[in-house]
Amino acid sequence: xxxxxLADVDLAYTTRxxxxxxxxxxxxxxxxxxxEFVSIVGxxxxxxxxxxxxxxxxxxxxxxxxRVDGHEVQxxxxxxxxxxxNATLLPWRNIRDNVMLxxxxxxxxxxxxxxxxxxxxxxxxxxxxxxxxxxxxxxxxWELSGGMQQRAQLCRALIxxxxxxxxxxxxxxxxxxxxxxxxxxxxxxWSFRKCxxxxxxxxxxxxxxxxxxxxxxxxxxxxxxxxxxxDLPRPRTLESxxxxxxxDVVHDLRHHIGKGK
Amino acid sequence: MKKQSVExxxxxLMTAFFIFLWWLVIVVFGIKNYILPTPLETLQALAKYWSPxxxxxxxxxxxxxxxxxxxxxxxxxxxxxxGSSRLAYKALYPLLVAFNSVPKAAxxxxxxxxxxxxxxxxxxxxxxxxxxxxxxxxxxAFATIExxxxxxxxxxxASQRDMxxxxxxxxxxxxxxxxxxIAITLAFVGSVIAEIIAGNSGIGNVxxxxxxxxxxxxxxxxxxxxGAMGIGMYAIFDFIERRMTGWSARAEIxxxxxxxx
Numbered sequence: 001x002x003x004x005x006l007a008d009v010d011l012a013y014t015t016r017x018x019x020x021x022x023x024x025x026x027x028x029x030x031x032x033x034x035x036e037f038v039s040i041v042g043x044x045x046x047x048x049x050x051x052x053x054x055x056x057x058x059x060x061x062x063x064x065x066x067r068v069d070g071h072e073v074q075x076x077x078x079x080x081x082x083x084x085x086n087a088t089l090l091p092w093r094n095i096r097d098n099v100m101l102x103x104x105x106x107x108x109x110x111x112x113x114x115x116x117x118x119x120x121x122x123x124x125x126x127x128x129x130x131x132x133x134x135x136x137x138x139x140x141x142w143e144l145s146g147g148m149q150q151r152a153q154l155c156r157a158l159i160x161x162x163x164x165x166x167x168x169x170x171x172x173x174x175x176x177x178x179x180x181x182x183x184x185x186x187x188x189x190w191s192f193r194k195c196x197x198x199x200x201x202x203x204x205x206x207x208x209x210x211x212x213x214x215x216x217x218x219x220x221x222x223x224x225x226x227x228x229x230x231d232l233p234r235p236r237t238l239e240s241x242x243x244x245x246x247x248d249v250v251h252d253l254r255h256h257i258g259k260g261k
Numbered sequence: 262m263k264k265q266s267v268e269x270x271x272x273x274l275m276t277a278f279f280i281f282l283w284w285l286v287i288v289v290f291g292i293k294n295y296i297l298p299t300p301l302e303t304l305q306a307l308a309k310y311w312s313p314x315x316x317x318x319x320x321x322x323x324x325x326x327x328x329x330x331x332x333x334x335x336x337x338x339x340x341x342x343x344g345s346s347r348l349a350y351k352a353l354y355p356l357l358v359a360f361n362s363v364p365k366a367a368x369x370x371x372x373x374x375x376x377x378x379x380x381x382x383x384x385x386x387x388x389x390x391x392x393x394x395x396x397x398x399x400x401x402a403f404a405t406i407e408x409x410x411x412x413x414x415x416x417x418x419a420s421q422r423d424m425x426x427x428x429x430x431x432x433x434x435x436x437x438x439x440x441x442x443i444a445i446t447l448a449f450v451g452s453v454i455a456e457i458i459a460g461n462s463g464i465g466n467v468x469x470x471x472x473x474x475x476x477x478x479x480x481x482x483x484x485x486x487x488g489a490m491g492i493g494m495y496a497i498f499d500f501i502e503r504r505m506t507g508w509s510a511r512a513e514i515x516x517x518x519x520x521x522x
Contacts, residue, residue, distance in 0.1 A: 080416050091509065106418065
């Protein structure tokens, strides 16, 4: 049975200024297994981010059902981590305190903050080491480059051990080299944390590099027009992105995006 | 000379130049001292009347600080309310703008009818003049929190209280302290105006009495006292601002400076 299930989901919203009803997502059907790495790609403005908000419970569908772990999503889930294109770190906190933010909010960590102080600091240190930020815990966000801030943001999204990690174009604002380096970091994090990851991107190579399954969305109103399993062996390396198999998969997907207009 | 030391000297040089200009105008146009006293005569008046100037200066300072203190507390509360709730914004903001647009000097006679002449109308005027910049700045800080950050918080299940305490208030501090610098100078304007119109003590009252006795040098000495107190308080809040919110200078948060008499 699917861990995350969107069944025939519509989402309409009303533009405040004009009062017009716009359909952002229409008839979306997605099944995601536990521990799967899924990527959703599609033209900009096709409702990809909306899909994430539906899964996180930040929005309710106008029609259809969103179920996570067998339960209908009716309020924000609390068991998700989120990361965005902007690192959105709190500029008045150092990296350690930024990463620890979810522990101050999510139970059972929240009520055990005092007792578990030492332990939590160690957890932060370990996560930071995993993403290559050892020794940066005491730095302030502005002292870090964009790529390093994104690494810290990934740590913040994972510190409370969420079962679902929702990533909304987290690498879109980075330069190519940093971005490709972070693909490796994310793959490594996923292999060691084994949560379900949904990555939104419009970089096809990124999707193919990271995902088990890729869902392609149509232009607005968005629905899934094609689902591809990516069977390339793991761990995938940057060299493998030049293999003919890899390039074939990317080309095939590119073809579908063109058709979905 | 180094650029830094030029910058440090600049305000003193400019002030000295201004005083020279003041003196020059009097000498060139042969202005009588009951119209405009020279800087030296002002200084002499300052020395001669130092005791009443000190007593009344302190009275004005106390009045100003009480009005300012009330303005800070009420401004902060209203700012949080208006900034974090759309409904409160819609309901309150027009009223706040209307209040801010009323010439406060016109309210003083009403305060006198309600509270009698004396300190209370001055406190009220200082409050009325200085609370709006605090409200507007704090509200702006709350209203401009990045939507992604709110989504991160909501997806963790953060309550409104969590958002206010962990994000809203720390983020609003640079805006808040910037507004204090404006508010304290406006509070001085308010209390001195009220003392001139309806006071029986304070530096404004000294100016009124000295003016009706054609003791213009004393009026100017009183003005110097008000200016000095204004600069002193501004410097104190500037210092506090830099100590409390050093992070914001690097994190590129821009503050609005809104005021009005």
